[in-house]
Amino acid sequence: MEATIEVAGLRKRFGATTALDGMSFTVGAGQVTGFVGPNGAGKSTTMRVVLGLDAADAGHAHVGGRPYRELRKPLAHVGSLLDAGALQPSRSARNHLLWLAHSQGFPATRVDEVIEISGLASVARRRAGGFSLGMRQRLGIAAALLGDPPVLMLDEPFNGMDPEGIVWMRTFLRQKAREGRAVLVSSHLMSELQDTADHLVVVGRGRVIADTTVADLITAASGDRVTLRTTARTPAMTALAGAGATVATTGSDTLTVDGLPAASVITVLNENAIAFTEVSAHRASLEEAYMELTREAVEFRAGEQA
Ligand SMILES: Nc1ncnc2c1ncn2[C@@H]1O[C@H](COP(=O)(O)OP(=O)(O)OP(=O)(O)O)[C@@H](O)[C@H]1O
Missing domain, CATH: 3.40.50.300 (P-loop containing nucleotide triphosphate hydrolases)
Structure with a gap:
């Protein structure tokens, strides 16, 4: 069977x-x-x-x-x-x-x-x-x-x-x-x-x-978000923004980069001779991916009960 x-x-x-x-x-x-x-x-x-x-x-x-x-x-x-x-x-x-x-x-x-x-x-x-x-x-x-x-x-x-x-x-x-x-x-x-x-x-x-x-769901929910560790924060921000990324400071040596995949972030840093200690792609948990997908259904039910 x-x-x-x-x-x-x-x-x-x-x-x-x-x-x-x-x-x-x-x-x-x-x-x-x-x-x-x-x-x-x-x-x-x-x-x-x-x-x-x-x-x-x-x-x-x-x-x-x-x-x-x-x-x-x-x-x-x-x-x-x-x-x-x-x-x-x-x-x-x-x-x-x-x-x-x-x-x-x-x-x-x-x-x-x-x-x-x-x-x-x-x-x-x-x-x-x-x-x-x-x-x-x-x-x-x-x-x-x-x-x-x-x-x-x-x-x-x-x-x-x-x-x-x-x-x-x-x-x-x-x-x-x-x-x-x-x-x-x-x-x-x-x-x-x-x-x-x-x-x-x-x-x-x-x-x-x-x-x-599960693999596709997590990839879709992860988006292009990269964590970057570098002591050269200001030149890194300038170079990445110039390549089209949105960059935010999240720590004394940490930046969060949105809109560029990790491989492109590394290319931009290398082209500009900017040293870094970490470039890691954000990987959404299954929980995050699921919450994103079901938010609408949950809101609908909450609205019904109101
Ligand atoms: N025997 C029943 N009589 C009346 N309504 C029912 C009956 N069985 C299920 N329902 C309703 O049908 C809908 C779907 O219920 P169901 O139990 O299949 O959902 P579920 O996804 O398994 O939920 P949960 O995660 O809470 O177990 C709910 O609104 C529930 O109240």
Whole structure:
């Protein structure tokens, strides 16, 4: 089966609320795709529609080229984590997984494998009801892996995880992508996705705002801003301004140069025999790039509430 999720033209209203307004994107194999956007942007609703838990008013959602309801043994096609709290609290983690495995025809040996992969071996016989949110997330991951599916779809898997858990989750997601799986992960926090996601689908108000590689998004948000360290501040300012840059003093030996790429800044300095100790291109964080993109969607919501 193809490792893909395809969402096309999804529309969904809840009473007066438009949750999805033409949501369209594709999640490809072999990469981690971050699914990000402000509260209420439609991420969970999209995932619920993909899994057939909500019906769309229009459009379609396919996993591996087929609607979820047409998949036989769905857990062997797509593993999902939507609500880590959705478990029977009195059951042990292992029994919860055994029950799920049994209902889908997977062997008990697979249960022990996913317990190991998700780092739950030491607590597998404890009541799941007593688990922290981070441990519940791991249990959700274990359940998602039962059918060894080519597609994983995880809603806020970093929620409630401690720093060690976050590092574990990042490594896990990267590994699943390396194995050729399609991995869709929703998150509010860009810092969680930095160094994890290859691709980003940024959404706001029920539709896609940007569908891009992380590298391109950061390059676009970084612009031509360069930090320059030199003791020859005044001649540097004159030479760079003459080359069309906007130059500001940001420290006793530091200038911020806008409008010229780092390579051109170095050329201008060399041509004018101006010594420098540092020329570094500004690299926007994923957080900065995302804030820039979603500002409009957030303002729209704030305006609605006013
Ligand atoms: N069952 C429901 N009944 C009524 N409104 C709903 C329902 N589910 C979602 N909504 C509304 O649809 C919109 C999209 O919600 P959704 O949960 O999909 O967004 P989200 O991007 O996942 O948000 P968050 O980041 O806060 O989880 C919101 O305005 C939400 O209030």
